[in-house]
Amino acid sequence: MSTINRSRRVAALGTLAALTLGATACGSSGGNPLDGGSSASAATGGAGGSGSTVVVGSANFPENVLLGSIYSQALKAKGVKVQEKFNIGSREVLYGQLQSGNLTVLPEYNGSLLAYLDAKSTAVTTQDVNAELAKTLPATLGILESSPAEDKDSLSVTQETADKDNLKTIADLAAKAGEYTIGGPPEFKSRREQQLKDVYGLTFKEWKPTGDATANALKDGSIQVGNVFTTDPKIVQYKLVPLADPKNIFGAQNVTPLVNKAGVDATATAALNAVSAKLDxxxxxxxxxxxxxxxxxxxxxxxDWLKSNGLG
Incomplete structure (x- = not known):
């Protein structure tokens, strides 16, 4: 969501120099496009009104392609005519195509989108981020309901460490941080060390640059806490535990449909909101x-996911 790590997502969705959330998110798949979604040529003009074709796009990394396919198939299941245009590229390109009407729907990450539109925003909660997006987006574009699913930074530990030291939240690390080595991308220390001290009172024994090997370093015990991103499949593979962040130092990154309003009717809106309601x-x-x-x-x-959730 690391890798789709935020370094990946920022590269794939646009260079967001003002993002303070780390080199992020999850997924061990890097930025390489998948062949899985069917490609289609861009629609010409807006896709507005009932009966028109809804063009679902995606960025060029695996998680976004998957989300685009979920959106596309959910719409088709409700009788909406759909064209897929996946693996497009950066946020600058995607956003421009959505504004022009060549795309109708994109799977977005609300925090990253807001940072792209307003680098000075300090909103961190889902509610605040979405409220600011509603004010910042041009009148032709809008967001639908955000899903609980987030592709964002976390501090994660192994299940064994969580059980042994009774760790459920980042705050629980305070008593043990002095014994722990923390790992993450090289820039994670400069971006987060002071914030973790100020907000959670954490002073770690050592900071180790582990980059994309952070989850592996947790597994082999060379670090005890790692900046693994929340949709990284290694969380499942290695039975890692992302610690809850009650003070929201890692802002919201909810998967959220971004739409060209003229291209989505009530049926399409309901179908996409139903996906968001089920996706965690x-x-x-x-x-x-x-x-x-x-x-x-x-x-x-x-x-498979749509069928198992009664949406396909």
């Missing part, structure tokens, strides 16, 4: 394991 982080991690680790076709994984 644990479920998305499990789906990403199938795509990135087990190498299953994302469209087939999306179809």
């Amino acid at each position: 982080t644990a479920g998305l991690v499990a789906l990403m394991k199938r795509v990135s680790v087990d190498k299953e076709d994302p469209s087939a994984v999306a179809k």
